[in-house]
Amino acid sequence: MNTRHFTALLVFLLLALFGLQGCGEDEPVVYVDMTKRQEVRVPEALPAITYAYLPQYSHTVSYRRHNPLIEYIAAETGLSLRQVFPDTFEEHRRMVERGDIDISFSNPFTYVSIAKTGARAFARIVEPSGSTNFRGQIIARTDNLLIQNLQDCRGKRWIAVDPLSAGGYLFALGHFLDHGIHPEDFAEIAFAPGPGGKQEKAVLAVYAGKYDIASIREGTLDVVKDKIDPERLRIVATTRDYPGWVYAARKGLPQEVVKAIADALFKLSMQKPEHAAILAGAGMSRIIPATDRDYEPIRELVAKTRFNEAAYDGRQDNAEGAQ
Structure with a gap:
């Protein structure tokens, strides 16, 4: 038996010895009456x-x-x-x-x-x-030279915030329609995925080049300016204002x-x-x-x-x- 195995065996025997000493015959036995139980109720949230x-x-x-x-x-x-x-x-x-x-x-x-x-x-x-009132905005990457004005958005990939978003979708849709651009004129209309944070996701999708344009509410670029370089995005169009x-x-x-x-x-x-x-x-x-x-x-x-x-x-x- 080598030294390492001998040392491990010695430690094991010592631990076993101490364990046996802790379980002596005169150790008091604690009796638990399982018929006596008390329900613990989780406190309900106060009305709010x-x-x-x-x-x-x-x-x-x-x-x-x-x-x-x-x-x-x-x-x-x-x-x-x-x-x-x-x-x-x-x-x-x-x-x-x-x-x-x-x-x-x-x-x-x-x-x-x-x-x-x-x-x-x-x-x-x-x-x-x-x-x-407030408005919606349509944004694109600054280096996307194919999009210089609203009409250039035809045939492009558009990411909107959510079908129920005012500044992030409906205002932009109305603005496109006013200028003769219809939903079928886009290569794709997608909506920001997942829960919450959809305004940021729409901005970041264009920033990363996954989509050509995004529709967002006015003021969103200020909210996400710590996550992007604002100089790499520009506003293509701004909608009319609404309540x-x-x-x-x-x-x-x-x-x-x-x-x-x-x-x-x-x-x-x-x-x-x-x-x-x-x-x-x-x-x-x-x-x-x-x-x-x-x-x-x-x-x-x-x-x-x-x-x-x-x-x-x-x-x-x-x-x-x-x-």
Whole structure:
């Protein structure tokens, strides 16, 4: 037997000896009565108003932009609020319909969809520029010399944010139609894959050269500027403006709750440093009252682009069933 084997055997025998000493005959025996049991209940989450930001960006960005705002509303109203994170635009829409989202912050296209389920607008934002409206943009790589203007987009590969995205799809589609360019004129129309972060994904897909053009909401390039070299992308076209992002309350949410939240939002002012940080972080300069009538231009755009919501729902259901 060599030295290494002898040493291993010696260690084993010593451990066994100590183990036997720990199991002596005078060691007390603990009796466990298995007939006496006590159920341990997992504490249920306290009731809270659920708040969701349509997932145009990643969940991390959504949290960072809106958590200070949620904390402000809670402190101002005494209500308990909890931010929830739908993975897709469609999931957001369906959660509002089911009552799983109480307060929805969404683009106007998603709003006119959830309004069909009884949700109602009560506030809208003023953009950092001071406008109550916003626009979409069509971008391409700077070094793509084949795309110099909107007409050059014919026959190219287009990636949009989501079929339910306003600035990231519907505004651009309406803009193309106004200039005589139809969906069948593109080599491909694709939508950013996966949950959340779809605005970034559309930008990065063009940046990497996978697609020729992308449609995004105005302001997205500023949000992703830490991930790209802005000089390598350029804006090919900008759409007309439409009513801005909107706060809506789900059907059945008590009116006193809606009023308390609305009053808190309307108090926010860029003139107060603590409020300015909250507003700027969320990409807003002010929050003002809104009504459902403010979004008639979106309904007109839906009619013009002939967006078939029922057909879209069917595609979504088929995709979910295949997963």
